[in-house]
Amino acid sequence: MSCPLVTLLLGGARSGKSRYAESLVTAEAPPWTYIATAEPFDNEMKARIEAHKARRTAGWRSFEAPRGLAQTLQRAPSLQPLLIDCLTLWLSNILLGDLDLEAQIAALEEALAKRQASTVLVANEVGLGIVPENALARRFRDEAGWLNQRLAAKAGRVIFMVAGMPMIVKDRQQ
């Protein structure tokens, strides 16, 4: 099961992932679908969500899916360009909610395989620092890396962002 229309956009914190992902989607004709996975549980997160919203103008239809991502994705218009921002926050919500991660990922992959238009997934690369002392952080780091590998293997395109600039890791969409 591959997902040729899927682009996985990886990068560190403040590497310009969201902005570049939006530019990929809006390069196509509207309407565009946006699925946000963030939950505004503190002021830092609220401010970030508002900044992202302010950047998205008319033409976007937005959904919030902090957990039920596969279901939301299946209800979204399959023939319109779509952006999920971001998978790593969603993973964090799944782990904190103690949900069945494998079932959630399998459902997400199934929904992605049904997409019939460009689908951009934003995810964080979190494994390039020193091993965290905290066991939960280590587990999160492991699961985030495995999720990225799993989706990268199926995606038609994988991009690594450096300072707002895309580096092409894999491209079968050309």
Place this chain on the structure above:
Amino acid sequence: MSCPLVTLLLGGARSGKSRYAESLVTAEAPPWTYIATAEPFDNEMKARIEAHKARRTAGWRSFEAPRGLAQTLQRAPSLQPLLIDCLTLWLSNILLGDLDLEAQIAALEEALAKRQASTVLVANEVGLGIVPENALARRFRDEAGWLNQRLAAKAGRVIFMVAGMPMIVKDRQQ
């Protein structure tokens, strides 16, 4: 306002940024200008500064600009190759000194746009690990990432260093 003569050299700790940056500058005819932003406030930093100095031989003229970077840059010879090492330490000095970051960055950009010779900027990529627990570290990580994005957008060339080897992210100097 773009800075076609500017090369932004990004990389992690001990990725060989300084050495490679020096090689880019010294590939051109001397004299070369070096602007250091480090302050020798502890022994670790003193040792690092000395090691960097020992590597730079005749042909270099050095300035220290832990904070007033734009002013130092404007006083440096505009027609000679120049290296700033590094922007991330400078950012840290600005944040710790509680100076007006936006004004400082705007002045730096203005000085960079006036350069008429090769200008290499070294900066750290610090956003590829787990989210820091410390709020100040998170803010520093955010500001460092935004500064890198902002300069990368204007630079003629962006290079990502991996184990002493350059990966070209953007090149409009060719």
Place this chain on the structure above:
Amino acid sequence: MSCPLVTLLLGGARSGKSRYAESLVTAEAPPWTYIATAEPFDNEMKARIEAHKARRTAGWRSFEAPRGLAQTLQRAPSLQPLLIDCLTLWLSNILLGDLDLEAQIAALEEALAKRQASTVLVANEVGLGIVPENALARRFRDEAGWLNQRLAAKAGRVIFMVAGMPMIVKDRQQ
């Protein structure tokens, strides 16, 4: 002293380094040699070692070298493809064991230069996060970065892994 047959495979945690390294080695004719540097001192590490072992099928001959890596490498068949997984764990063992790091690295380089078949070295990139607060972690990060630079300079090929996908950093084997 260069090591044209050596491939240095760098990447973060859970970036698919081991799996890709194994695929490079097993693309050649067996038998293959595997040198593990991990010590199973806790359950997390034991589980990881077992998962790696389960993946390697017939055709592999395995050695364990948590410290005496150069000696083990010299005893391994020089004409057969070989994988060392991983150098960063070995570095950690050398530092924790308070052994002479420079002598160990020099012996490793000498053994690598004698190799007459494909030799894949796996290593972690750990320098792309925030500066660690812990001085020992900073030293480990420095030494890991320097070791990677030193081996990258001599290797015929350097690859940076992102989500299980290879990005070519240097290639003199083509």
